[in-house]
Amino acid sequence: MKKAEGTRLNILQKAFALIYEKGYQTTSIDDILATTQVTKGAFYYHFKNKDEMGIAIINELLRPILTSSFIAPLQNDKNPIDTIYNLMHYLLIEDEFLQVQHGCPVANFTQEMASWNKDFNHALNEITQQWVKTMAAVLVKGKEKGQIRDDINAKQVAMFVASGYWGIRNFAKLENDKKVYLSYLKELKRYLNTLK
Amino acid sequence: MKKAEGTRLNILQKAFALIYEKGYQTTSIDDILATTQVTKGAFYYHFKNKDEMGIAIINELLRPILTSSFIAPLQNDKNPIDTIYNLMHYLLIEDEFLQVQHGCPVANFTQEMASWNKDFNHALNEITQQWVKTMAAVLVKGKEKGQIRDDINAKQVAMFVASGYWGIRNFAKLENDKKVYLSYLKELKRYLNTLK
DNA sequence: TGCAAATAATACCTATTAGTATGTTTTTAT
DNA sequence: ATAAAAACATACTAATAGGTATTATTTGCA
Numbered sequence: 173m174k175k176a177e178g179t180r181l182n183i184l185q186k187a188f189a190l191i192y193e194k195g196y197q198t199t200s201i202d203d204i205l206a207t208t209q210v211t212k213g214a215f216y217y218h219f220k221n222k223d224e225m226g227i228a229i230i231n232e233l234l235r236p237i238l239t240s241s242f243i244a245p246l247q248n249d250k251n252p253i254d255t256i257y258n259l260m261h262y263l264l265i266e267d268e269f270l271q272v273q274h275g276c277p278v279a280n281f282t283q284e285m286a287s288w289n290k291d292f293n294h295a296l297n298e299i300t301q302q303w304v305k306t307m308a309a310v311l312v313k314g315k316e317k318g319q320i321r322d323d324i325n326a327k328q329v330a331m332f333v334a335s336g337y338w339g340i341r342n343f344a345k346l347e348n349d350k351k352v353y354l355s356y357l358k359e360l361k362r363y364l365n366t367l368k
Numbered sequence: 369m370k371k372a373e374g375t376r377l378n379i380l381q382k383a384f385a386l387i388y389e390k391g392y393q394t395t396s397i398d399d400i401l402a403t404t405q406v407t408k409g410a411f412y413y414h415f416k417n418k419d420e421m422g423i424a425i426i427n428e429l430l431r432p433i434l435t436s437s438f439i440a441p442l443q444n445d446k447n448p449i450d451t452i453y454n455l456m457h458y459l460l461i462e463d464e465f466l467q468v469q470h471g472c473p474v475a476n477f478t479q480e481m482a483s484w485n486k487d488f489n490h491a492l493n494e495i496t497q498q499w500v501k502t503m504a505a506v507l508v509k510g511k512e513k514g515q516i517r518d519d520i521n522a523k524q525v526a527m528f529v530a531s532g533y534w535g536i537r538n539f540a541k542l543e544n545d546k547k548v549y550l551s552y553l554k555e556l557k558r559y560l561n562t563l564k
Numbered sequence: 565t566g567c568a569a570a571t572a573a574t575a576c577c578t579a580t581t582a583g584t585a586t587g588t589t590t591t592t593a594t
Numbered sequence: 595a596t597a598a599a600a601a602c603a604t605a606c607t608a609a610t611a612g613g614t615a616t617t618a619t620t621t622g623c624a
Contacts, residue, residue, distance in 0.1 A: 195480060202610075212614095213617095216613075286544075332552060336528065339535035346493050359528040396581065408602095409603045410602045
């Protein structure tokens with residue numbers, strides 16, 4: 173990796189961490205410069221403006237995270253019910269990047285920016301759709317294999333599950349306690365079992 | 369109502385509308401003054417600072433809305449399944465204040481402020497808990513009447529449902545389309561029916 | 565090795581931010 | 595009617611915001 177690429181990546185990663193903690197609007201360029209030890213000249217060499225950096229974070233950091241942590245675990249040939257439950261368990265309980273007090277970064281971004289920045293909205297919608305579509309595909313496969321009831325609407329279920337995930341992330345933020353995840357997971361398991 | 373009370377309420381209501389649209393942090397005092405036609409002197413006569421106004425909005429506007437629109441509809445003696453479904457249908461489809469592109473005001477506030485302002489967190493947690501507790505109580509009553517299965521964990525279900533609500537609000541914001549609500553409601557109905 | 569392009573550093577600019585200081589007007593109680 | 599208190603108005607401040615202009619330093623390559 174060239175050195176310039178390094179500073180760029182450094183900016184993206186540190187900025188992402190700050191934004192995940194504090195939110196996009198309240199993370200200032202100066203905040204980012206302070207924690208990266210990068211100067212303003214360097215920052216604006218790499219990014220036209222703050223929003224371009226935001227989009228880069230979504231496309232270059234969030235998207236890969238989504239692919240590896242949210243989508244890849246769905247792609248196995250086991251029972252969809254276990255697959256989905258295990259994914260949620262991993263995301264809520266085991267994953268070390270996602271912090272209970274800061275919620276889900278994609279949901280945070282969405283909440284903050286969706287109705288105000290077309291580019292953000294588009295990028296976020298794309299990665300979210302990818303997740304939901306993959307989950308739906310898993311369910312369809314399960315239907316074909318007879319693991320999932322025939323009368324189940326896969327897309328509908330996928331969205332229902334994804335919604336629950338975003339919601340419980342917000343709940344846990346409010347209580348600042350992972351315990352709510354356990355309660356959520358129990359009911360999710362019960363719900364998923366009604367699909368077979 | 370005394371005139372002074374009127375200006376205070378005017379500030380709270382207009383500020384709330386702005387915050388619901390734009391978020392708390394990005395709604396400036398000057399924004400509020402511009403839309404209320406109130407001067408800075410008047411604003412700071414009524415509120416010590418911006419955060420005090422924010423707390424007042426939660427306690428004096430959000431709380432009553434929650435009581436009347438989220439909690440009161442739960443308090444009838446019908447079947448909990450219909451009661452909860454009808455509430456969600458009302459909130460997502462019929463309610464005229466809640467806008468698809470701006471999500472749920474309580475969820476927005478939570479996402480933005482929960483981990484940063486203790487007072488906000490406390491006020492928001494209180495009203496949210498009240499909603500979940502009421503929903504759980506409705507389910508408990510349903511269990512006693514034999515309308516809900518015995519092995520159901522009421523609190524757990526209430527939280528699961530509330531999470532789904534917050535989540536789908538965020539989803540709809542992303543797609544800026546009420547259609548996702550219809551899909552959500554269908555699956556919610558299916559889910560609720562598994563409780564009996 | 566030298567020079568152009570890439571990368572970075574510094575100083576600055578204007579707008580906006582929350583908040584204050586100090587006044588004036590309006591209400592209220594006597 | 596009048597004085598005191600409540601309610602509001604105006605002009606300001608210091609800090610911070612995102613962004614730019616200009617200059618300096620590295621880097622890759624002929």
